[in-house]
Amino acid sequence: MTGNSLGLQPKQTRAYVNQELEDWANLGVEGHFEAKNPWLSYHEFLTEPMADIVGAKPIEVVVMNTLTANLHFMMASFYQPTKTRYKIVIESDAFPSDKYAVESQLRHHGFNHKEGLILWKPRKNEELLNYEDLETILNQQGDEIALIMIGGVNYYTGQFLDLKRITELGHKHGCIVGFDCAHGAGNVQLNLHDSGADFAAWCTYKYLNSGPGSLAGCFVHERHAYRKDLNRFAGWWSHNKQTRFNMRNEFNQLPGAEGWQLSNPPILSMAAIKASIDLFAEIGMEKLIAKSKKLTGYFEFLLKQLGEDTIRIITPSNPKERGCQLSIQVKNADKTLHNKLTEAGVISDWREPDVIRCAPTPFYNSYEDVYHLVEKLKAIL
Incomplete structure (x- = not known):
C-alpha cells in the first residue's frame, strides 16, 4: 500500500x-x-x-x-x-x-x-x-x-x-x-x-x-x-x-x-x-483514475465502519480533492500500531507524529487487498 x-x-x-x-x-x-x-x-x-x-x-x-x-x-x-x-x-x-x-x-x-x-x-x-x-x-x-x-x-x-x-x-x-x-x-x-x-x-x-x-x-x-x-x-x-x-x-x-x-x-x-x-x-489516466476513486472510496467506507471514535481520516472526503492515498489517524496509537500492521503483512507508511499513509494504487492493488488491510487493522485494534 x-x-x-x-x-x-x-x-x-x-x-x-x-x-x-x-x-x-x-x-x-x-x-x-x-x-x-x-x-x-x-x-x-x-x-x-x-x-x-x-x-x-x-x-x-x-x-x-x-x-x-x-x-x-x-x-x-x-x-x-x-x-x-x-x-x-x-x-x-x-x-x-x-x-x-x-x-x-x-x-x-x-x-x-x-x-x-x-x-x-x-x-x-x-x-x-x-x-x-x-x-x-x-x-x-x-x-x-x-x-x-x-x-x-x-x-x-x-x-x-x-x-x-x-x-x-x-x-x-x-x-x-x-x-x-x-x-x-x-x-x-x-x-x-x-x-x-x-x-x-x-x-x-x-x-x-x-x-x-x-x-x-x-x-x-x-x-x-x-x-x-x-x-x-x-x-x-x-x-x-x-x-x-x-x-x-x-x-x-x-x-x-x-x-x-x-x-x-x-x-x-x-x-x-x-x-x-x-x-x-x-x-490511460482516465480509466486508472476511475478505478482509483472506487478503490479509495471502498477503503474509506470500510475504515468508517470501525467508528469515528477510533479512526480519523485526515485526507479530504471529496474524491476531487484527493488521489488514492488516505492518511489515517488512530486514536491513542503510536508507531507500535504501524509496526504490528507491518508484521501482519501490510506494507504501509508511518509519518510522525501519528499518521499511517495507505495508497491503494489502481494499477496493482485490488479491492480484496483493501478488504484484507482493514480486516488486519481491525484485528490489531
Missing part, C-alpha cells in the same frame, strides 16, 4: 532494461544510433506519454535529472528576486526537501531564509489548507512575493490542491507559480497546461513505477518555450540537436522544456521509465 513512496516493478521492466544491456554489449558506442531504441534520442520516446500523464503538451515536458535538482534548475530561471520582491510561499507542511530547496535559494541570493519564507498554514485544529488563507497572504504581502511553490498533492494529508486556482491567484499578484507534483504524477489529473503554472517537477518512482531513485520529469509552460531572456544553466543536451556534435558552435538553445536539459541521460533509468509509462499509455 505504498505506491505513494515506491511503486512496484512492472513485469516488463526487466525486458526493457535487458534490451539496453544487450545493445550495449553488442553495439558499444554505436548503440547511440543503432540500438533498437537509439540512445541519442531515447528521452524523446518518453515525452508524449509523459505529457499525457500530467496533462501537458509535448513541448512542455522533458524527463531529466531528479526531482529536487529539477526544482533548483527551475528556480534558477524563474526565481528572480529583487530587493523588495524576494519572498517565497510554500505550504507549512511541505515535503522537507522542498523546504530545504527554497531556503537554500533564498540564502543563495543573499536573503535571510527565515524572513524570506512565508508558510501557508492550515487553520488551528485543522490539517487541510484553506485557499482563503492563501488569498489573505497574497493580499497582504503579494508585492513582496516572487515565487509560490506548492506541493500539488500534499504528501502528509493527501490533499490534492487546485493548481489552476493557486496559479491564477499568484499571477494576479505578479508571482511566478510552480508545483512539486511528486505525489500527483500518475495519481491524479494534474492538467498542468490548463493550470497555467509556470513550471512543475515530479519524480517517477512513486506512482510512475520506474524504480528507486529513477529520473524525474519537468514541465515548463509553452508561453516560456521560446524565451531566451530567461536565466538558466546550460549543457550540451540543451543545445540545438542539429549542431550539438559540431562541438565548436556557440550555444543555441532548444525550445521548450528540452532546453533545460544538461547532460546525456542515463539510458537504463529511462528504460525502466519507458516500461511503466508504456502501460500508462495503454490503459
Whole structure:
C-alpha cells in the first residue's frame, strides 16, 4: 500500500532494461544510433506519454535529472528576486526537501531564509489548507512575493490542491507559480497546461513505477518555450540537436522544456521509465483514475465502519480533492500500531507524529487487498 513512496516493478521492466544491456554489449558506442531504441534520442520516446500523464503538451515536458535538482534548475530561471520582491510561499507542511530547496535559494541570493519564507498554514485544529488563507497572504504581502511553490498533492494529508486556482491567484499578484507534483504524477489529473503554472517537477518512482531513485520529469509552460531572456544553466543536451556534435558552435538553445536539459541521460533509468509509462499509455489516466476513486472510496467506507471514535481520516472526503492515498489517524496509537500492521503483512507508511499513509494504487492493488488491510487493522485494534 505504498505506491505513494515506491511503486512496484512492472513485469516488463526487466525486458526493457535487458534490451539496453544487450545493445550495449553488442553495439558499444554505436548503440547511440543503432540500438533498437537509439540512445541519442531515447528521452524523446518518453515525452508524449509523459505529457499525457500530467496533462501537458509535448513541448512542455522533458524527463531529466531528479526531482529536487529539477526544482533548483527551475528556480534558477524563474526565481528572480529583487530587493523588495524576494519572498517565497510554500505550504507549512511541505515535503522537507522542498523546504530545504527554497531556503537554500533564498540564502543563495543573499536573503535571510527565515524572513524570506512565508508558510501557508492550515487553520488551528485543522490539517487541510484553506485557499482563503492563501488569498489573505497574497493580499497582504503579494508585492513582496516572487515565487509560490506548492506541493500539488500534499504528501502528509493527501490533499490534492487546485493548481489552476493557486496559479491564477499568484499571477494576479505578479508571482511566478510552480508545483512539486511528486505525489500527483500518475495519481491524479494534474492538467498542468490548463493550470497555467509556470513550471512543475515530479519524480517517477512513486506512482510512475520506474524504480528507486529513477529520473524525474519537468514541465515548463509553452508561453516560456521560446524565451531566451530567461536565466538558466546550460549543457550540451540543451543545445540545438542539429549542431550539438559540431562541438565548436556557440550555444543555441532548444525550445521548450528540452532546453533545460544538461547532460546525456542515463539510458537504463529511462528504460525502466519507458516500461511503466508504456502501460500508462495503454490503459490511460482516465480509466486508472476511475478505478482509483472506487478503490479509495471502498477503503474509506470500510475504515468508517470501525467508528469515528477510533479512526480519523485526515485526507479530504471529496474524491476531487484527493488521489488514492488516505492518511489515517488512530486514536491513542503510536508507531507500535504501524509496526504490528507491518508484521501482519501490510506494507504501509508511518509519518510522525501519528499518521499511517495507505495508497491503494489502481494499477496493482485490488479491492480484496483493501478488504484484507482493514480486516488486519481491525484485528490489531
